Amino acid sequence: MIKQLSVFVQNEIGSLAGVTSVLKDNNINLRAIASFDTPEFAILRIVVDQPEKAKSLLSEHGFAVKMSEAVAVELIDKPGALDGMLHVIADAGLGVNYIYSIVVREGKVPLMIINTEDLPKTAAVLREKGYTVAEQEDIKS
Amino acid sequence: MIWNETKECMSRDELHNLQSARLKKMVSRVYHNVEFYRKKMQQMGIEPGDIKDIDDLVKLPFTTKNDLRENYPFGLFAVPQSEVVRIHASSGTTGKATVVGYTRRDIEIWQECVARVLAMDGVGPQDKIQVAYGYGLFTGGLGLHYGAETIGATVVPMSTGNTQRLITMMEDFGATAIACTPSYLLHIAETLEEAGKIDNIKLKAAICGAEPWTDNMRKEIEEKLHLKAYDIYGLSEILGPGVAADCEYHTGLHVYEDHFVPEIIHPETLEPCKEGEVGELVFTTITKEALPLLRYRTKDLTSISYDKCECGRTLARISRFKGRSDDMLIIRGVNVFPSQVEAALLELGETSPHYLLIVDRINNLDYLEVQVEVEERFFSDEIKELENLTKKISHVLHSALGLSVKVKLVEPKTIARSEGKAKRVIDKRKLI
């Protein structure tokens, strides 16, 4: 299980940059970013190397931030890999709320970040089928 | 205690006669001594002789704050400078200060009015009162000061700014009353709580005013400090503190009608409102010498009741203020006060109470957008939840305003805050 931050941002020019510049100014490395939009606002989900520090910094800068957990799974680069993984989750009777990916991993395979209604169960069924579920330490560097 | 039973409990008929006699004199005085009023009355085709009764008040011209500014500093004074013994001024947020003046008699009436308030609040010669309103050009400090001396209380002129010293003296002197703004009193209460000193103090009455506050705030102050808190209202243009105040029944503020005649008007049509109907409060001073004002528009929204109060006073009562008429918006024919939005948001309790109203006109139809700040402790990272929140806010605002509203969630602390009155409304319709 890894930690992700969700940040409320308005759908306006510069609002994403407002978040990233706080991170950059404090040497926090962004590992993954995904924006989930509505016409008026967006929820920005990010995975960083120092989630606690990033949360308090963003809160101090006036952002509404929430820290939560998500399952991160290594995805081997071969056709149908994502399909297979999603089937494992679906077969376990779990619904996926959202999914996004970490690509930048210095030579390691990409990670998929998944949120479902039952995170521990999701991690367990994936491990059972031989998938590698990453922990927070795995995305530090 | 009732300080001046003759005046505070006189029959409505007697009061009517007293007001009529005083108004007649006053109108004749302003007509002859103040060019501004003479010209206005001439334009309207009225002469002092047309005013025979207090009911003729409606024939007279209105006065606004802008009239005071345009006649800065002494243009509306009705007496020679040699008769003016005191000047006060309120800082204007825009432009010049509003300057007011008093003759010796005006000061005496002011003292009398504040004495009535303090007696109503149970303060007397046995009391030690800390006056923690600002002293100086602001009317609060000196207004309370002289009134408290008039009833024979021991006055401690604290002024504002040093809470520690105020608390030390409150303890050491055994102060039994305090006059200050309600928000400052809450701050004092919190400071006392933190220091564990709340049981050391002997306050029994608080005379609070100079800013709007709610009945809930009064109860909070009373519970925290184990005292009785009272509301005092005033504005420097009319007098300063002591124009009206509430009694122990807290069913509105008694207006000292033998000196200040209240009217409630519709802020747009300027027609009189019915008893109990909310409108803009207007005052005519009928005894003021230095700066008598005809039908001064306070911009404060309230309603009035002429029923006799349980306390025995026959003086009319104005209700707690509902807002400022400056802030009133008419959207699709519906009167909207920003304070209604704030109240609805506070009641819902799932966002910050900071909001911005944006009114626009698209294809000849008015639209109201309400921006509300997302607060971190209520922030859900599910889009669904945020959309539900938006719907919930739209729903409560629709029922509070009687108008459909587009709600937009915005990031925390992005709505401008200013000290005192924040800019709450952007009316784009005026730009067209």
Ligand SMILES: [Zn+2]
């Ligand atoms: Zn009463």
